[in-house]
Amino acid sequence: MTGTQDRGERIGGDLVLESLVALGATGAVGLPGQHALGLFDAFRRVDLPYLGARVENNAGFMADGLARVSGTVAPLLLSTGPGALTSLAALQEAAASSIPVLAISAQVPVAGLGGGRHGYLHELPDQSASFRGVVKHVRTVRTLEQIVPAMREAWVAAASAPTGPVLVEIPQDVLLEAADRIPAPRELSTSVTALAPQAELIERAAELLAAAERPAILAGGGVMRAGEAAQTALVRVAELAAAPVVTTVGGKGAFPPAHPLSAAGWIEDIATTELLEGADVLLIIGSGLGELSSNYHTFAPQGTVIQIEADLGKIASNHAGLGIHADAALALAALAEELSAANAEQPKPLDAAIAHASDLKSTVVARLDAQSLEHERGFLAALRDAVPDAVDSCWDMTIAAYWAWSCWDAREGRFASAQGSGGLGYGLPAAIGMAFGHRVSGDAAPVLAVSGDGGALYGIAELATLAQEKLPVTWCIVDDGGYGVLREYMEGAFGAATATELARPDYVQLAASFGVAGVQVAVEDAGDAIAEALASGEPRVVVVRTHLDLFAPTHLDRVN
Template sequence: MTHDHDLELRPTARQTEAALNPPPGRTGGDLVVETLQGLGATTVFGLPGQHALGMFDALRRSSLSYIGLRVENNAGFAADAYGRITGEVAPLLLSTGPGALMSLAALQEAAAASAPVLAIGSQVPSAGLGGGRHGYLHELRDQQASFRGIVKSVHTARTASQIPSAIADAWRSALTAPHGPVWVEIPQDVLLAETLLPVVTALDATPDDVLPRPELTALAAHLLAGAERPAIIAGGGVVRADASGKLLALAERLNAPVVTTFGGKGAFPWEHPLSLQSWLEDRHTTDFLEDADVLLVVGSGLGELSSNYHTFAPRGRVIQIEADAGKLESNHAGIGIHADARLALSALLETVPERSDESAPERVGTLLAQVRERIEAQDRTLEQRVLAAVREALPDASPSFWDMTILAYWAWSAFDARRPNTMHSAQGAGGLGYGFPAALGAAAADPSRPVLAVSGDGGAMYSIAELATARQYSLPVTWLIVDDGGYGILREYMTDTFGEATGTELARPDFVALAESFGVPAVRTAPETLADDLAKALAEPGPSVVVLPALLRMFAPTHL
């Protein structure tokens, strides 16, 4: 008997001819780029190094676009953003040892934010693997061990014939919910050796669906339909799964108020009558969520920030939809549904009936008024004016990338992202230096629209070298640097805790002159002119820098 898949596996005459007559001069590096092309990649990020040169040489024989950054960590942040914006795998090519290790902070952020980054690193020649005795440059005794606790999966290709399968397996892992970074490593000699293997064509690396169990969605639908005060917490998993439309439909059917976590910004319309916005560091919001008799948590593990620093103690039934099985009920007991957010919300929409509740918008309005009252009592007019200016200047469809800086902490709670998947920050792992290189990755994904990066002066120095990258590739990124002469949030933390700050004050360059030395236009602005200066910079092609000297302060969060 002949099965359908038997027919599919038979090569065509053209495929057979091509397989029997591969072009000469190909290497293991060619197999890497051919595999990436066969899987659908169009853009790769990275930084070359001695052991990885076989991959980089093969790039010139491929159709892949290459974006080379100046520091591996920044290349990882750029790949992270490309993966978030496109929902596609972002290849990241790295060298051995120091080059590989420099990417770890970026891969930690990709893991925390579920960004599908495919890191492919070189290794010392095969003879030196696992020994640490041969004295090769960049040699590590166990390079994989440095990545194993961060990435979703680790893959090795020890021969040329293993390269396509190793990369395809890693690709599938990166795209299976929850998305995340993966690591592939290939020895230098394997990358450099000539190969007579056929050219790699299309590969199948379709990710596995993470389907909800029907008995659990049936129970969840029953509880939500019968709830008196349902509420929803929408996390980053809603954005990653492209499930914002499903969330809106379910919230409206249930008349359930929705709060978005800092990672879930834009998952629910900010001005919707059911929108609790993102004021999670506020006791009024915490009380509101605790009072829900059924709380649906979608795509969030309810970690430190999403739980108001672990002060949140729900009194009702908790239903948690989460693609990362390790996060299910990790902080609060409930009904844990291991599933992709989009698939689980679709299942609920097929079952949950309409639920009328005329009081829900009124309760939402009361809560937001309480939050506004609290913030206005703290005399933070400057901070609110600066954030409003950024919102005024930024086109609705333009993505923004925020470093770990005071203005970003304000934005987590107070910024209207307006569209799903347009506001991103490093709040998953919390490393400095994310904003600008991430914005470069987003601009590489879609250069037709301007991208905004926001940093403090301390964080800006982590990625200042990437001004050269921005100029080299003419990427349309406007970089807003809020210059307060130090690590502003750490200055606040230390002053509040110890009475004075240590190690937080920084000498820094003239950012305007420095940007211009890279050939990047720059302007120094003020709070009164920020909206106009930022809008003008965003409207110009290519990169630009806007420097705002300002001492911003945080609003006081309330935990108790």
């Protein structure tokens, strides 16, 4: 450690936290380390709520959850080397799901940057290089005067379309340097220019939709990130275009599930794929049509594709069509106005579109009925009934989540899943971050986390965080004795599974050792146990020992 400061003296770490407050941060998540001590010492002088994790990757997932609840950039405070690198998987998920996380990592002293002076603990020749393939922006601070501008620059980069994670590195000696010569920032501009659509492209899209005989809409996560205005405009566009609406996993909640034009979100089912493929005009909003959204790249649209997307790199990257680089809310509002004008004389009837949506859902139910999946469907239905409409849920990579991707009715609560990059361990820490976000906003709302026993072991250390913070998170662990998804995949591909079976703890006793109440219940009692746990307002663990099967998503002859 280099240098010491008098207790209470403002230092570089104060400038970092003061900048976060001035930028509008509602809280911060992190884990201290030797080179980052100046950053964490500043919490004694700066009023910013802090959530401490036990593992940096979990801290990254917590920041993800905080960002989703706060609706703004979430700070993630890290140390150097091993600490910083451990966060990369969580930042990859944030990048894949366009979640604005501002990672602030300590660095070795300035003299050691770039290998200038070797031998520092945690030293890497180029730490930022490890992040450049994951985050959208990197800045290395070298002087005290650079802290505030660098923080503002990074915040705006994270919040600008396409939103996503960024990194700011600050050397240890800069964090510890006396900062009294630099006034604390009071308010920093975070204005982000919204991506307005090109008018002639909106006009062309409206012409195509107005003339379409079998239009359809696929709504993705971009609609959710664009907020209530985008979701309201989407309903209007669907009604004006007379188009059934399918939602992706990230787009759950983008369209009211009870609306007669809702075709739900069974995006892995062949019937959904065929409805979208059969559209003579397909409007895609806020989705790059990646692996899951395209039914594992088997999707082959037959009509004209219109794609509204804030991430320029995703436009027409998988399917050619009319690309509109714009914010979903602005584009949908403009499209609704154009369609309204086009429909002024003769509105399009909704009967056929409503019938298409209803027929699709009936077809999916019939296909499920033929697969003897009553156990799985009953479990997910009981979970859905147990969770109040406004409660957020966070899902790990587990068979229950694979079901929820398609069948979960998001209603008013957020639906968050690790499907963006597919890393294990997301469920519990993301839910903790969400619950923390609710708390700092003055809300005591409970949050549901769902994990398999394999994914649970990734986040088990955060039971300590849950107990310490007393956050109202109910953690449902579906225990089938191993990596259930991989087991099914291997048995299907090779006839037997290898390396998927796991020794695991007694989760109820383990939770109790942390001071968190837990219960193990039979699958038929899971709904009641979850409802009781959520209503308690306390951290709870509910273990359900059962085996769930995946549903057959598609015909074998469509798989590449």
